[in-house]
Amino acid sequence: MRPSRRFFVGITTIAALFAVWAVLTMVTGTVSTGRFPSPLQFWESARQVLTVGYADATLFAHALHSLKLVVMGFLVAIAAGIPLGLLMGWSRRAEAFVNPVFLLIRPIPPLAWIPLAILWLGLGDAAKIMVIFFAAFVPSVINTFTGVRMIEPHIIEAARMLGTGRRRMVREVLVPAASPMIFTGLRLSLQASWTTLVAAELVGALAGLGRVLNVAQQDIYPAMVMVGMAAVGVLGWATTRLLAMIEARAMPWLPARA
Amino acid sequence: MSAIVFESVHRQFERDGKSFPALDNVTLTVADKEFVALVGPSGCGKTTCLRMAAGFEAPSSGRVLVGGVPVTGPGPDRAVVFQQFALFPWKSVEDNIAFGLRNRKVPADERRERIAGAIRLMGLEGYETAFPHQLSGGMQQRVAIARAYVLDPQALLMDEPFGALDAQTRVVMQEELVRLARVNPRTVLFITHAVEEAVYLADRVAIMTRRPGRIKEVIDVRSIRAAEAWDRHERVEDVMDLESFVHLRTHIWRSLREEKVGGER
Ligand SMILES: Nc1ncnc2c1ncn2[C@@H]1O[C@H](COP(=O)(O)OP(=O)(O)OP(=O)(O)O)[C@@H](O)[C@H]1O
Ligand SMILES: [Mg+2]
Numbered sequence: 001m002r003p004s005r006r007f008f009v010g011i012t013t014i015a016a017l018f019a020v021w022a023v024l025t026m027v028t029g030t031v032s033t034g035r036f037p038s039p040l041q042f043w044e045s046a047r048q049v050l051t052v053g054y055a056d057a058t059l060f061a062h063a064l065h066s067l068k069l070v071v072m073g074f075l076v077a078i079a080a081g082i083p084l085g086l087l088m089g090w091s092r093r094a095e096a097f098v099n100p101v102f103l104l105i106r107p108i109p110p111l112a113w114i115p116l117a118i119l120w121l122g123l124g125d126a127a128k129i130m131v132i133f134f135a136a137f138v139p140s141v142i143n144t145f146t147g148v149r150m151i152e153p154h155i156i157e158a159a160r161m162l163g164t165g166r167r168r169m170v171r172e173v174l175v176p177a178a179s180p181m182i183f184t185g186l187r188l189s190l191q192a193s194w195t196t197l198v199a200a201e202l203v204g205a206l207a208g209l210g211r212v213l214n215v216a217q218q219d220i221y222p223a224m225v226m227v228g229m230a231a232v233g234v235l236g237w238a239t240t241r242l243l244a245m246i247e248a249r250a251m252p253w254l255p256a257r258a
Numbered sequence: 259m260s261a262i263v264f265e266s267v268h269r270q271f272e273r274d275g276k277s278f279p280a281l282d283n284v285t286l287t288v289a290d291k292e293f294v295a296l297v298g299p300s301g302c303g304k305t306t307c308l309r310m311a312a313g314f315e316a317p318s319s320g321r322v323l324v325g326g327v328p329v330t331g332p333g334p335d336r337a338v339v340f341q342q343f344a345l346f347p348w349k350s351v352e353d354n355i356a357f358g359l360r361n362r363k364v365p366a367d368e369r370r371e372r373i374a375g376a377i378r379l380m381g382l383e384g385y386e387t388a389f390p391h392q393l394s395g396g397m398q399q400r401v402a403i404a405r406a407y408v409l410d411p412q413a414l415l416m417d418e419p420f421g422a423l424d425a426q427t428r429v430v431m432q433e434e435l436v437r438l439a440r441v442n443p444r445t446v447l448f449i450t451h452a453v454e455e456a457v458y459l460a461d462r463v464a465i466m467t468r469r470p471g472r473i474k475e476v477i478d479v480r481s482i483r484a485a486e487a488w489d490r491h492e493r494v495e496d497v498m499d500l501e502s503f504v505h506l507r508t509h510i511w512r513s514l515r516e517e518k519v520g521g522e523r
Contacts, residue, residue, distance in 0.1 A: 154344035157314055162358035162409070163334035172357075176348040253348040253389040 037223035045223040046230075054224060055215040057207055063231055066197060066208040069125055070239070073132025074193045078186060080133075081140030085185070086174055088141070089148025102141070110135030110196045114203050123204045128197055135196040136189035143185025147178030180254070183247045190243055194236045209235075260325045260335070260412035260445045262288040262311050267320035269306055280306050282470035284320075288413075291443040295456035297510065298466030298474075299517045304449045305341060307471075308415050311447060312338045324413060334358050337406035341417040341449075343398045345390040351401050352377070352386040358409045376404040379434065381427075395422040400431075413445040420455065428455075429494045435459055453510050454498055463510060468517045475513055479506060 001009070018039065024031045025038035033041060049059040057065075088095040113134045114127075121127035151174070159173045175182070201210020209232050216224035269281040281303045288294040296304050309315040310322045313332040322329045324336060332338075337358075345354050355376055359369045377383060380400040390398050399422045406414060420428045432455060439446070439459075450456050456463045461480040464473050483489065486502040497503055 152342075152344070154340055154342050155346065157312075157332065158338070158340060158344040158346070159357075160314075160332045161312060161334065161336070161338045162405075163361040164357070165361065168361065172349075173346070176346075179348075251348070253391070255391055 035222060037226060041223040042226055045221070045227045049212070049224065049227055055207075055212050059212075059227070059231060062207060062209050062212050063235060066201065066210070066232075067235055067239075069128045069208070070132065070190075070193045070197050070235075073129040073197070074136050074190055076129065077133045077136035077193070078140045078189060081137045081185070081189070082144050082182060085141040085144025085182075086148060086170065086178070089145045089178070090170075090174065095145075102138075105134075106138060110138075110192060111199050114196075114200050117200070118204060123206060128200050128205070128208075131196050131200045132193045135192040139188035139192060140182075140185040143181045143188065144178060147181025147185075148174055150181065151177040176251075179251055183243075183250070186243060186247075187240065190239060191236075194232065194239075198232055259290050261290045261292075261323075262413060262445060262447055263321075263323040264307065264310070265321040265323070267307075267310065267317040267322060269303070269310070269315070270318045279470035281317075282472050284466075284471065284473055286464055286473050286476070288445055288447050291445055293439055293444075293446040293448065293459060293461045295448045295450055295460035295463045296466065297450060297453060297456050297463060297514060298471060299468045299514065300451075302466045302469050302517075303471030304466060305417055308338070308417050308447060308449060311413070312336055312415050334362065334409050335411055336413045336415055337409045337411035339399075339402050339406045339414070339416040339419040341421070343390075343402045343422075345398055345401055345405070347390050350387045350389060351382060351393070354390070354401055355404050355408050358405065362409075372408050372410075376408040379407070380404045381430070396424055396427055399423060400427075403431075411444070413447070416446065416448045418449055418451065420450070420452075432458060432494055433492075453507055453514070457503060457506050457510065458494060458497060465510060465513050466517075474517070477506065477510060482506060 022039050025033055025036060026040065037045070045054075046059075048054060049062075051058070053059075053061075055062070084098065088098055110131065113131050117127040117130045121130060155177055156173065159169055164173065197208075198210045198213070201208040202214050205211040205214070209228050212228040212231075213225055216222075216228060264284050264286045267281055267284040268279065270277050271280045272278075284303075284307060286294070286307075296307065298304055306315065310317055311324060311329060313329045313336070346357065349357065352373060355373050356369060359372065364372070377386060380403060382397065382400060382404065385393065385397065390401065393401065399419065403416075403419055406416070420431055423431060436459060438444075448456075448459060457479055461478075463477045463479055465475045465477070466472065467474045482502050486500060488497050488500065488503070491497045491500075498507075
């Protein structure tokens with residue numbers, strides 16, 4: 001399908017869903033607005049949190065707070081994860097050392113770190129970053145590692161034949177050769193970052209979108225819950241798009257994907 | 259001095275937990291600045307021989323020496339043209355060719371000049387900034403040859419370097435290789451399936467047996483080329499028409515054919 005046509009079809013689908021939503025809640029009343037808010041209630045709640053604020057801050061402040069934590073946790077995780085993955089992929093000895101630790105940590109779901117993070121670091125930002133770190137670290141290490149192991153042996157042999165030193169081998173051979181897998185890891189890491197952040201904020205937080213969701217739930221305010229969910233969705237989508245744009249620019253040599 | 263010497267080289271490989279011999283007592287010398295073509299049935303161990311000289315692989319027993327020194331690993335003194343090209347997909351044609359020179363810290367001016375020369379030689383003008391996936395198989399192969407050539411190595415190890423070229427380009431490259439060998443002789447180990455190509459290019463042609471590979475026969479082409487004055491002819495097809503050429507070619511064909519009939523596959 002042509003991009004413009006694709007876009008049109010997408011818009012139509014969403015508009016149709018909106019119409020069904022409006023009809024079921026506002027016209028026929030099939031769905032009780034006490035449980036599932038109407039588009040109008042949704043809009044009112046959005047306006048409230050955007051202007052006056054909700055749970056001690058405006059939507060913008062909550063969103064910025066969550067975004068900041070995700071970006072920080074994600075960056076710290078990949079700054080540690082990619083080099084470790086490269087090292088493990090390149091050196092069997094490093095893999096032999098690190099892998100047992102990984103086998104131990106990997107089966108623990110990232111969310112299971114939340115209680116420990118709160119006990120150690122309280123309800124503030126540090127605990128959130130720790131939890132995001134554990135969630136985002138693993139996929140970036142594993143995919144980078146796999147990416148290095150999947151490099152065509154001939155490519156590495158060609159580099160060695162050309163007398164490539166260690167630094168250039170890493171920067172100009174291993175990283176670009178493994179980069180499709182590295183980016184797969186980054187996408188998974190980013191997703192995991194959002195998931196764990198929201199979960200950690202739900203358990204306890206002083207600000208952030210998870211706190212909006214939590215307070216709205218306690219206030220029995222479904223429209224505000226949905227506004228919070230929508231905000232998480234929009235931010236998650238935007239960061240994923242940004243990563244995809246970086247990915248496309250970072251690997252200009254790949255044949256264009258349709 | 260950069261003679262390549264194989265001394266009673268054996269090589270075992272493992273498959274499905276069973277060990278089998280791929281090379282059985284290969285002894286062969288490529289003298290300094292000599293061009294030796296290696297021909298033999300598929301799977302007889304030609305690539306394995308070349309990989310040992312390159313330093314990617316070690317013999318199970320026996321020795322491989324280059325310039326009198328046992329090979330311990332790969333290096334830019336022995337440039338390899340891989341059967342599978344092995345270009346860097348993320349680097350442009352130019353950057354692929356430049357890679358080895360940059361490793362050696364060749365000054366930028368000289369580097370540019372040598373790269374331009376290699377690009378001209380291989381007929382890659384206009385494709386300097388293209389990525390490998392944007393080139394045809396034959397052009398990718400020419401980039402791989404340029405990447406090796408530009409290093410001006412002591413020894414060239416070429417694994418079916420013209421295999422992916424069309425017949426016309428192949429002839430141009432063959433003539434070019436002969437011209438280069440005259441002005442700037444190099445020690446070359448050259449693997450090919452094309453018997454005519456081997457006879458046309460090589461000083462000597464080494465014929466291998468089917469697996470496990472041994473050197474069955476080494477044909478001295480150089481003395482016949484000199485005696486029959488092949489070099490009087492500029493063009494490949496004229497040389498290939500000469501009676502002495504046809505005679506050698508047929509001899510090698512027969513020798514190879516014996517290896518294929520009843521050969522294990
Ligand atoms: N790493 C390896 N492990 C196991 N077996 C191998 C390995 N490398 C090569 N072999 C085997 O050794 C034999 C010789 O292989 P080689 O690639 O040297 O053949 P070749 O003469 O170059 O063949 P072709 O003309 O088809 O390229 C083959 O039977 C191959 O399967
Ligand atoms: Mg081969």
